[in-house]
Amino acid sequence: MTDQSTEQSAQGSPNTPGQGGVDTGQGLDAAVLKIAAVIVIGAIMSILDVTVVSVALPTFAFEFQTSYANVAWTMTGYTLALATVIPLTGWAADRFGTKRLYILALILFVAGSMLCSVAWDITSLIVFRVLQGFGGGMLMPLGMTILTRAAGPERIGRVMAVLGVPMLLGPIAGPILGGWLIDAASWHWIFLINVPIGAVALVAAWVILPKDAPEPSQSFDFVGMLLLSPGLALFLFGVSSIPETGTVMSARVLVSAVVGLVLVAAFVRHALRxxxxxxxxxxxxxxxxxxxxxxxxxxxxxxFGAGLIFPSYFLQVRGETTLMAGLLLAPQGLGAMVSMPIAGQLADKIGPGKIVITGMVFVTLGMAVFTQVGASTSYVVLLGALFVMGLGLGATMMPIMTAALQTLDDASVARGSSLMNIIQQSAGSIGTAVISVVLTNQLLDRAAAGPAIAAQRDPAIAEQIGPNAVQAGLAQAADAFGGTFLVATIIVAFTFVPALLLPRKKFERADQGDAVARGAMLH
Structure with missing residues (x-):
């Protein structure tokens, strides 16, 4: 991604607010609102798809008769694909035009969704999720670029408010929608639902989005992409293979992880030259x-690693339906919805460091409750803990991003935003792999847990092993989840060390607001 292209993407054309609409200074005009409607449809599909699939992982494990570490790759592969295309998007938008690229992203996403719905094994599902991720990864940054160009830089705040709607609704609606579709129909429909929505988005994008105006752009770092993306994928594959091989010293684990790390190291050397x-x-x-x-x-x-197993606890240990598991996760999204706007305002006034530390306290306290989870822990306690964690999430993610970007100059904000976005996606993928490995090992160490979990889905197994064995096995399974949440809590606690070093006072700079806003548009 070039500095020139990112600045153009971020700032748009200051002389053309609304693409023909009139900026009255009171809000977004009709022309911009039509464009916003198209972009929001694409954003909703992309964001919902991540959270919808989270409640389906135990279903995938059961349907395809595979391990939890393997099904976690349906999430990991998707997020790695997102991280791969994000830096490519800015260059490609200038080279080919935003409208054409947005339509291509919709086609890739819908095609990937259709293929996911007909997957015949876990490997094919993972491959199709990667294809879906290539399209999904371009939808949000492209949508932000198109909408901010249409609205003009003076209305960036109102544009971000519009795009914030699917970001806030995703964690709430995704698990509920996914659970309802799986219970009412089948897991195939969590992907098929994207087809009619995507078709509407395609037609609307073709008719409503402004015409393209491609401009010359500097070359894209293909060598870097060929080094970093396979490097991360191989490393994560090696880590995720530990439960299946039973040892870190197996060739499958060591070769994959070492080759992946070598490629990442080669990328570092290349990137500095x-x-x-x-x-x-x-x-x-x-x-x-x-x-x-x-x-x-x-x-x-x-x-994000722990977020992978919250629905699994409700599904596997408590025997809830996927719809109920989705509803039980809603307090976390509600908590984030409450705290996010407040945290954003306070971070501007008193500095992000204090806000992040406060958010971390909430996250740590909420997650600590789950380290003590049992097979019959009160839902009042668990839902309260999820709400507290949501409050912490809303006060953590965006203030950390603000702390990263607010001290950069205008020329560096876009590149810094891309760097943070890629690291967030990659770290989330690593967390998914690590936590799934920990949970799998915890369950394998408790012999009665597996049959008890299977008995929750199959009455014949429950009758065969007896109610006492089922209860004992579920207690062991809950203990396995508690041990896994303990690992996640310890990692969260380590976050306090860098969080204490974040700026804890308001950062004064004349162009701070514009710079951070432009960086956020590429997030």
């Missing part, structure tokens, strides 16, 4: 950004 790398590692010279990256990485590994 060229002018426009895939990820600008020279930004780490900025102390505040480096601290924020460490905080973001640790938090994403713990939180």
């Amino acid at each position: 060229i002018e426009h790398p895939l990820i600008d590692l020279r930004l780490f010279a900025n102390r505040h950004l480096s601290v924020a990256v460490i905080a973001m990485s640790l938090f994403a590994i713990a939180f």
